[in-house]
Amino acid sequence: MATCKFCGCTEYCACKGGCFWVNREQTICSSCAIRHGTRFINRVSDAIVRIISANIDEDMSPTVTIEYEDSKRFTITALDFMYHYSEV
Ligand SMILES: [Zn+2]
Numbered sequence: 001m002a003t004c005k006f007c008g009c010t011e012y013c014a015c016k017g018g019c020f021w022v023n024r025e026q027t028i029c030s031s032c033a034i035r036h037g038t039r040f041i042n043r044v045s046d047a048i049v050r051i052i053s054a055n056i057d058e059d060m061s062p063t064v065t066i067e068y069e070d071s072k073r074f075t076i077t078a079l080d081f082m083y084h085y086s087e088v
């Protein structure tokens, strides 16, 4: 079963307040990516980002707000994030 390598949460036992996977390998959950300041790299542009917030809305797919090293911030869906970024 997919398990977060930091906190051990799973599909069936999410972090308090909810979390979701932020990498394709399903080894890092959104709570831990924020808490640990995990750095991710864009597969195409090589830009480095951190996730600064995870947004869970029951009616929509989850999104993450990411911050680039130049402090620019963007909000994208978790699926887009997983597709374009991987852990450094
Ligand atoms: Zn975790």
Ligand SMILES: [Zn+2]
Residues within 6 Å of the ligand: 004, 007, 009, 010, 014, 015, 018, 019, 020, 029, 030, 031, 032
């Ligand atoms: Zn979690």
